[in-house]
Amino acid sequence: MDRFEITYRLFADDQSDAEDRAANIALEDTVEIPRDVVPVGYIEDVVLGKVEAVEQEGEDSWLSRISYHIDAVGHELPQLLNVILGNASILKGVKAIAITANDDIKARFPGAQFGVDGLRKLTGRKSGGYVCPVIKPQGSSSERLAHLCYLTARAGADIVKEDHGLANQDAAPFRDRVKLAAEAVNLANRERANEGETTKSLYFANIGGHSDQVRDLAYYAQDAGAHGILLIPGLFGFDAMNRLAQDTDFNLPIMAHPSHLGPYVLSPDFGYGHGMLFGDLMRLAGADISVFPNHGGRFGFSVAECEEIVSRCRTSGGLGKAILPSPGGGMSIERLPDMKDLYGEDCVYLLGGSLLRYGDKIGDAIKQMRQALDG
Amino acid sequence: MDRFEITYRLFADDQSDAEDRAANIALEDTVEIPRDVVPVGYIEDVVLGKVEAVEQEGEDSWLSRISYHIDAVGHELPQLLNVILGNASILKGVKAIAITANDDIKARFPGAQFGVDGLRKLTGRKSGGYVCPVIKPQGSSSERLAHLCYLTARAGADIVKEDHGLANQDAAPFRDRVKLAAEAVNLANRERANEGETTKSLYFANIGGHSDQVRDLAYYAQDAGAHGILLIPGLFGFDAMNRLAQDTDFNLPIMAHPSHLGPYVLSPDFGYGHGMLFGDLMRLAGADISVFPNHGGRFGFSVAECEEIVSRCRTSGGLGKAILPSPGGGMSIERLPDMKDLYGEDCVYLLGGSLLRYGDKIGDAIKQMRQALDG
CATH class of the missing domain: 3.30.70.150 (RuBisCO large subunit, N-terminal domain)
Structure with missing residues (x-):
C-alpha cells in the first residue's frame, strides 16, 4: 500500500x-x-x-x-x-x-518494546492475569509510599504502579520517592527469590515533572532500579511516550495512563473511538500497557467500549506488538472474577484506593487478588 | 487566598x-x-x-x-x-x-512573556488589528514558502505565520525552511525600513519535530532570525509551551494553535469551557497569541463562545499578561470589517487558504486586509 x-x-x-x-x-x-x-x-x-x-x-x-x-x-x-x-x-x-x-x-512507528510477550518474560509469570496495586495517596511521604511498595511486592504483586497523581510534589519529590520505592521493591524481589519464587514484582514509577524532563526522569528511574514507568500522554503528549519506546538506551516497559484524555472518547460525535485511542494509538505510540476505566466503576465506559479497547490492544493484526489492556477506576477484589471472565489472562488488573482499607495488611489484599484471578 | x-x-x-x-x-x-x-x-x-x-x-x-x-x-x-x-x-x-x-x-505560573503590550512594541504597530497571513500549503518547497513570506511581509503583514501543518516533512524540512523564511522576512523588513516604515513583520515558525526537540527547534528558530514561534499544545503538551515562555534565554512570542484540542470544548457536558481552554489555560501556559476558529467559518463555534475566548484572553484580571486572541479558520477579506467590530484592535486576524487565490499577487491581498481593518 x-x-x-x-x-x-x-x-x-x-x-x-x-x-x-x-x-x-x-x-x-x-x-x-x-x-x-x-x-x-x-x-x-x-x-x-x-x-x-x-x-x-x-x-x-x-x-x-x-x-x-x-x-x-x-x-x-x-x-x-x-x-x-x-x-x-x-x-x-x-x-x-x-x-x-x-x-x-x-x-x-514500530510500536512497543515489550508488549504482551515481553511482560511475561519480565515478570516471570508464565500464565494468569497480572495483579497490580496502585500506590497512593499523594501527600504521603516517600518512606510511606515505599513501604506500601515493599508490602505489595513482598506479597506477590506482579506490577507495583504508582498513582498518576504522584508527580513531583514536596511531600514526596520524584527522585527521592523513586529511589526509595525501587529499593523497596528490589528488596522484596530478593526475598521472594530467596524463597524460591520464580516471579518478581515490577515497580512502575510515575513520571512527574516538566515535559522537557521526561527523558531525564525516565533514565533516572531506570538507573534507580525501577522496572517500568507510568506516563500520561494526555499531559506530556503521545510523542513523549514514543520517544522513550524507540530509545535503544531506555529499556523499561511503559504504562500509559488515561488522565486528561477523556474528552477524546466521551462523545459519539467527535474525537476518537475508544479502540482507536486506547488501543491503536497507544500501540502506535509505544505503550506496553494501556490503562482505561473499566465499565461499572467511577466512569461511564460501556462493556462494548471496554471490549473494543481490549481487542485493539491485543489483536495480532494491529500496530507493532500486541499490548496489555489494564482496566481500573474503582474496582474491588470482589469484581475480579467477573473481570477475568471478560478480559482473560493477558491483562493488568488495577486496584487502587480500596486496598488502602487494609492498612499495613495490604499484602493480604494482594494475595486475595491473586486467588481471585487464579480461582 | x-x-x-x-x-x-x-x-x-x-x-x-x-x-x-x-x-x-x-x-x-x-x-x-x-x-x-x-x-x-x-x-x-x-x-x-x-x-x-x-x-x-x-x-x-x-x-x-x-x-x-x-x-x-x-x-x-x-x-x-x-x-x-x-x-x-x-x-x-x-x-x-x-x-x-x-x-x-x-x-x-506567571504566564506570557509579551502579551498584548509586548506585541505592540515588537511590531511597532501602535494601533489597529494585526494582519496575519498563513503561509501554506505543506508539500511546497522551502524556497516557495519563503517567497510567500517575503511577499506578504513586504506588503505590510504584521505577522507572517506558518501553517501548523508545516512540520518537518521532506518537502520543506524544518531547519531549511525556517532559515530561508526568516531571511526572507528580514529582507522585507530591511526594505520597509529603508522606505521609512516604522512597523515590521514578525515571522512565526511552526515547531515541527519530536516532542523532546521542542526547545532545540525553538532556539534554532530564534538563532535563524525568526521573530516568534507557533506551537500546538494539543500535540506537544501545554507544558512544552510554558517551558519556553518561562525560559529567560528564549525571547520570542508564542502563538498557540488549537489543532487536536477540539474535543476538550465541543461538548457542553465535559471538558473545558471555551474561555477556560483558549483563554485561561493559554495564558497560564504562556501563550502570547491564542488561535481559535472564528464563528461562521469551517468550524462551529458560536459568537458567544468566541466572545468568551476574547474576554478571557484580554481581561486585566486574568492570569499573567493579557494576550491576543486570533480568530481564523476559513475567513476572507470581506469578513474582516465585521470581525473588527466584534474583536477590536488587540487581535491577530488570520487569513490562510483564500489568500492563495492571489498567487504571486498575494501582497495585494495583504494591503486589502490592512485597508479592511483600518477602514
Whole structure:
C-alpha cells in the first residue's frame, strides 16, 4: 500500500453530504486550503488526503476511509496525529475510529518494546492475569509510599504502579520517592527469590515533572532500579511516550495512563473511538500497557467500549506488538472474577484506593487478588 | 487566598446529587481514594480538594467551586492540569469553566512573556488589528514558502505565520525552511525600513519535530532570525509551551494553535469551557497569541463562545499578561470589517487558504486586509 488509511465515522444528512464532509477532512488535515487552489502535481497527487470510500453505516452515520501519504507526515508522531485528527478534532460529526497502517507507518512507528510477550518474560509469570496495586495517596511521604511498595511486592504483586497523581510534589519529590520505592521493591524481589519464587514484582514509577524532563526522569528511574514507568500522554503528549519506546538506551516497559484524555472518547460525535485511542494509538505510540476505566466503576465506559479497547490492544493484526489492556477506576477484589471472565489472562488488573482499607495488611489484599484471578 | 479555585459546571439530578458529584471530583483529582480512607491531618486538610460551593445554575446544571492547595500540584504544569481536570476529564457532566488563581499559582505560573503590550512594541504597530497571513500549503518547497513570506511581509503583514501543518516533512524540512523564511522576512523588513516604515513583520515558525526537540527547534528558530514561534499544545503538551515562555534565554512570542484540542470544548457536558481552554489555560501556559476558529467559518463555534475566548484572553484580571486572541479558520477579506467590530484592535486576524487565490499577487491581498481593518 502506497498510503495508510484512517476510518472516520461521519454524521451527515445524506450520501452527498457525507462525501462533502469526507472531502473536507482530506483537505483540512493535510493542505488546509480550498480545493480549487490545491497546486497540481505532487501536492494534489501525494500530499492531499484521498477519500477512498464513503459508505452508509446507520440512519445518520457513514464510514469513510481516507488515505494519506507518509510525505504529509514525515518522521514525527505529532504531525501524524495532526494528519489523523488535527483540525478535524474541532469538527462535530467526525470521529476517527481505526487506522490501517502501511509499510511506511510500520517502519517509522514500530510500536512497543515489550508488549504482551515481553511482560511475561519480565515478570516471570508464565500464565494468569497480572495483579497490580496502585500506590497512593499523594501527600504521603516517600518512606510511606515505599513501604506500601515493599508490602505489595513482598506479597506477590506482579506490577507495583504508582498513582498518576504522584508527580513531583514536596511531600514526596520524584527522585527521592523513586529511589526509595525501587529499593523497596528490589528488596522484596530478593526475598521472594530467596524463597524460591520464580516471579518478581515490577515497580512502575510515575513520571512527574516538566515535559522537557521526561527523558531525564525516565533514565533516572531506570538507573534507580525501577522496572517500568507510568506516563500520561494526555499531559506530556503521545510523542513523549514514543520517544522513550524507540530509545535503544531506555529499556523499561511503559504504562500509559488515561488522565486528561477523556474528552477524546466521551462523545459519539467527535474525537476518537475508544479502540482507536486506547488501543491503536497507544500501540502506535509505544505503550506496553494501556490503562482505561473499566465499565461499572467511577466512569461511564460501556462493556462494548471496554471490549473494543481490549481487542485493539491485543489483536495480532494491529500496530507493532500486541499490548496489555489494564482496566481500573474503582474496582474491588470482589469484581475480579467477573473481570477475568471478560478480559482473560493477558491483562493488568488495577486496584487502587480500596486496598488502602487494609492498612499495613495490604499484602493480604494482594494475595486475595491473586486467588481471585487464579480461582 | 490559601488555595486556588476551579469552577466546574456540573450536570446533576438535584442539589444532593450535585454536591456528591463535586465531592467526588475533589477526591478524584487529588488523592483518588475513597473518602473514608483519606488519612487525617495534612492529606485531608491540605492535599484533598475542598468543595467551597455548589449552586444551582439552570434546570439541570450547577456551578461548583472546588479549591485546591498548591501542594497537590508542585511546580509543574502537567500536574496542575491533572488536578484541574485529570481523571475528571473522563467524567460526563463535569466541565471546568474558570480558574481563580491565588498567589501560589501566580508565582509558579506567571504566564506570557509579551502579551498584548509586548506585541505592540515588537511590531511597532501602535494601533489597529494585526494582519496575519498563513503561509501554506505543506508539500511546497522551502524556497516557495519563503517567497510567500517575503511577499506578504513586504506588503505590510504584521505577522507572517506558518501553517501548523508545516512540520518537518521532506518537502520543506524544518531547519531549511525556517532559515530561508526568516531571511526572507528580514529582507522585507530591511526594505520597509529603508522606505521609512516604522512597523515590521514578525515571522512565526511552526515547531515541527519530536516532542523532546521542542526547545532545540525553538532556539534554532530564534538563532535563524525568526521573530516568534507557533506551537500546538494539543500535540506537544501545554507544558512544552510554558517551558519556553518561562525560559529567560528564549525571547520570542508564542502563538498557540488549537489543532487536536477540539474535543476538550465541543461538548457542553465535559471538558473545558471555551474561555477556560483558549483563554485561561493559554495564558497560564504562556501563550502570547491564542488561535481559535472564528464563528461562521469551517468550524462551529458560536459568537458567544468566541466572545468568551476574547474576554478571557484580554481581561486585566486574568492570569499573567493579557494576550491576543486570533480568530481564523476559513475567513476572507470581506469578513474582516465585521470581525473588527466584534474583536477590536488587540487581535491577530488570520487569513490562510483564500489568500492563495492571489498567487504571486498575494501582497495585494495583504494591503486589502490592512485597508479592511483600518477602514
